[in-house]
Amino acid sequence: MQIRQAAAILAIVGMTAGAACAKKKPPVARTTTPPPVDSSTSNRPPTPPTPVNEPQPVPVEPSGADALNTRDLDDINKNSPFQPLFFGYDQSEVSPEGQQVLNANAEIMKKYATWVITIEGHADERGTAEYNLALGERRGLAARNYLVSLGIPADRLRTVSYGKEFPFDPARTEEAFSKNRRAHFVVTSK
Amino acid sequence: MTKTILATLLTTATAAVLVAQNPPQPPPAAPQQQSQTEVVTRLTGAPGLPPKLAVPDFIALTTDPETVAAAKLLGQVLWDDLSFEREFYLISRDTYRSIPQPLSLDRVEVSRWKELGADGVVVGSVRRTGTELSVEVRLVEVASGRSAFARGYNGPANNPRFFAHTVSDEIHMQQRALRGVARTKLAFTSDRDGERLKGPVASRDIQNIYMSDYDGARQLRVTITASLDITPAWSPDAKAIAYTTYRTGYPDILVANVYGGGNPSRPARGTPTQHNFLPAWSPDGTKLAFMSPRDGNPEIYVVNRDGSGLRRLTNHPENDVTPTWSPTGNQIAFTSNRAGRPQIWIMNADGSGQQQITRETWCDRPTWSPAPFNVIAYASQAGGGYDIRIFDFATRSVKSITNGEGSNESPAFSPNGRHIAFVSSRAGKNQIFTIARDGNDLRQITKVGDNRFPNWSN
Numbered sequence: 191m192q193i194r195q196a197a198a199i200l201a202i203v204g205m206t207a208g209a210a211c212a213k214k215k216p217p218v219a220r221t222t223t224p225p226p227v228d229s230s231t232s233n234r235p236p237t238p239p240t241p242v243n244e245p246q247p248v249p250v251e252p253s254g255a256d257a258l259n260t261r262d263l264d265d266i267n268k269n270s271p272f273q274p275l276f277f278g279y280d281q282s283e284v285s286p287e288g289q290q291v292l293n294a295n296a297e298i299m300k301k302y303a304t305w306v307i308t309i310e311g312h313a314d315e316r317g318t319a320e321y322n323l324a325l326g327e328r329r330g331l332a333a334r335n336y337l338v339s340l341g342i343p344a345d346r347l348r349t350v351s352y353g354k355e356f357p358f359d360p361a362r363t364e365e366a367f368s369k370n371r372r373a374h375f376v377v378t379s380k
Numbered sequence: 381m382t383k384t385i386l387a388t389l390l391t392t393a394t395a396a397v398l399v400a401q402n403p404p405q406p407p408p409a410a411p412q413q414q415s416q417t418e419v420v421t422r423l424t425g426a427p428g429l430p431p432k433l434a435v436p437d438f439i440a441l442t443t444d445p446e447t448v449a450a451a452k453l454l455g456q457v458l459w460d461d462l463s464f465e466r467e468f469y470l471i472s473r474d475t476y477r478s479i480p481q482p483l484s485l486d487r488v489e490v491s492r493w494k495e496l497g498a499d500g501v502v503v504g505s506v507r508r509t510g511t512e513l514s515v516e517v518r519l520v521e522v523a524s525g526r527s528a529f530a531r532g533y534n535g536p537a538n539n540p541r542f543f544a545h546t547v548s549d550e551i552h553m554q555q556r557a558l559r560g561v562a563r564t565k566l567a568f569t570s571d572r573d574g575e576r577l578k579g580p581v582a583s584r585d586i587q588n589i590y591m592s593d594y595d596g597a598r599q600l601r602v603t604i605t606a607s608l609d610i611t612p613a614w615s616p617d618a619k620a621i622a623y624t625t626y627r628t629g630y631p632d633i634l635v636a637n638v639y640g641g642g643n644p645s646r647p648a649r650g651t652p653t654q655h656n657f658l659p660a661w662s663p664d665g666t667k668l669a670f671m672s673p674r675d676g677n678p679e680i681y682v683v684n685r686d687g688s689g690l691r692r693l694t695n696h697p698e699n700d701v702t703p704t705w706s707p708t709g710n711q712i713a714f715t716s717n718r719a720g721r722p723q724i725w726i727m728n729a730d731g732s733g734q735q736q737i738t739r740e741t742w743c744d745r746p747t748w749s750p751a752p753f754n755v756i757a758y759a760s761q762a763g764g765g766y767d768i769r770i771f772d773f774a775t776r777s778v779k780s781i782t783n784g785e786g787s788n789e790s791p792a793f794s795p796n797g798r799h800i801a802f803v804s805s806r807a808g809k810n811q812i813f814t815i816a817r818d819g820n821d822l823r824q825i826t827k828v829g830d831n832r833f834p835n836w837s838n
Binding site: 267280310318320324325327331348349350351352358374 | 581582584585587608610611624626629630631652653655657658671673676677678699700701702715717721722742744745759766789790832833
């Protein structure tokens with residue numbers, strides 16, 4: 191899931207930079223057409239089959255520069271170009287890796303300069319419900335402040351804290367907890 | 381040894397009646413207490429033991445099925461109500477089903493109750509007149525045959541439980557000088573109606589606010605939103621609920637009258653960039669403390685109920701959250717992580733004198749007990765979850781009320797300080813429970829859906 195999103199981001203960022211992304215089409219699972227049968231060679235042993243690559247998920251591929259903009263909001267958000275920003279337990283600091291995420295998100299926000307983004311702040315269930323409302327708010331604000339420092343106008347960035355009310359993964363595992371400690375980016379108008 | 385005093389009863393019963401239908405209706409008139417003068421006998425039990433009470437079914441004086449059902453229900457509910465405060469020992473109802481009902485409430489044959497070992501027996505009758513019930517109750521002292529409590533009530537027939545709750549509260553007050561909680565309400569949040577928020581991120585469970593009697597009976601929905609309505613707080617007059625709502629897309633505090641009447645107000649005046657959470661009423665009901673990150677990070681603020689007089693109480697770069705008032709209104713407890721992890725702090729109501737009172741792993745949701753107990757209950761991290769603990773100001777000591785069964789959060793005191801409502805995962809999903817302040821008498825209030833953020837009305 192994250193890999194797919196990352197691939198989509200790379201595709202978009204690549205196009206933005208004018209790179210010849212189209213040449214690097216992602217591998218598509220497809221059976222190779224067998225060579226035409228030559229009657230003169232039909233008594234030879236059959237050619238060993240060409241190895242077929244494992245099927246791989248096909249990333250969303252925008253067909254043009256404004257492909258994202260032509261999609262409706264629900265569609266944009268369901269296959270979001272924005273990466274979520276993850277946090278440590280009871281933390282609301284943006285880590286160096288988190289800064290890379292926000293740098294990439296900021297590029298997209300600059301490209302689509304009319305978009306208004308809501309940053310949802312989320313927390314994992316190990317904290318208390320009440321305190322997590324503050325923690326979620328804090329995480330949203332941390333992401334917002336960093337994006338503003340990159341030149342994104344503050345009035346395009348809203349925040350909302352959902353505390354631990356809307357977990358992305360309800361499991362009680364460290365993996366789930368780490369997914370739920372995040373700032374999640376939602377395009378609310380464009 | 382019994383002590384007799386002379387008491388004159390007033391004709392007007394002024395208790396607020398909270399009979400709510402779906403949706404909640406305005407409170408009907410209180411059951412009318414009839415004018416009378418009575419000699420009050422204060423029951424005593426054997427030395428060192430609470431008085432033993434029996435509460436048989438009430439007598440149905442009209443023969444329609446509703447009255448017959450009400451007569452049974454009143455006996456059962458009154459038995460439950462009187463047992464809740466543990467001021468009386470309630471004799472199991474199964475042990476006296478064979479004792480015949482008295483022909484008249486004023487001529488109770490006490491020999492059978494004596495054999496049973498009861499110190500008192502509560503007998504009652506129900507008569508239906510149109511849409512009203514007339515209920516008569518006597519608490520008879522078995523040793524003397526004297527009536528220790530004799531009152532009559534008239535009121536709407538649609539909620540017989542309310543008669544039992546009223547009788548219980550009045551018996552507790554008259555016999556034990558104790559404010560009972562049988563007529564109080566619980567508010568909490570629930571996703572029980574299975575409604576989902578179809579959002580761009582995922583389909584999410586919405587939460588609305590529900591209420592019930594103190595014992596979990598008559599649960600009904602109070603708010604309707606397609607988002608989150610959470611952290612309800614009863615106004616001190618028990619007529620309104622303040623809560624955190626996301627219905628406008630950002631968190632703000634709404635104050636809504638539970639029994640209809642006017643639009644909800646927004647005293648903290650939220651905007652898309654000024655969010656407000658976790659309202660807590662001052663004991664006099666004139667002010668709300670709350671958390672807001674409006675000045676850049678979560679801080680505690682206070683505003684008058686009408687939206688005037690906003691002021692900031694905390695000013696610290698870390699998170700200050702989850703306020704609660706002391707019973708006098710002179711102090712506020714809150715949660716802050718300024719010393720590392722979240723801990724309970726207290727301050728004066730003007731923000732001065734901030735000091736840390738817990739030093740544990742993670743503490744939150746302080747709730748200050750009403751008098752006569754000067755304690756704060758809170759959730760404290762223990763093992764993989766939380767337990768409810770009580771900090772006692774007199775001894776500076778801490779006591780656990782729950783002990784690691786499930787995760788236990790969000791404590792809320794009953795108005796007499798003797799009980800705590802809280803949320804626990806011990807039964808699977810999160811459910812509301814009540815427990816006595818000494819950790820005994822656990823009762824499960826909710827069973828359907830996921831239920832959290834309990835709050836107890838006056």
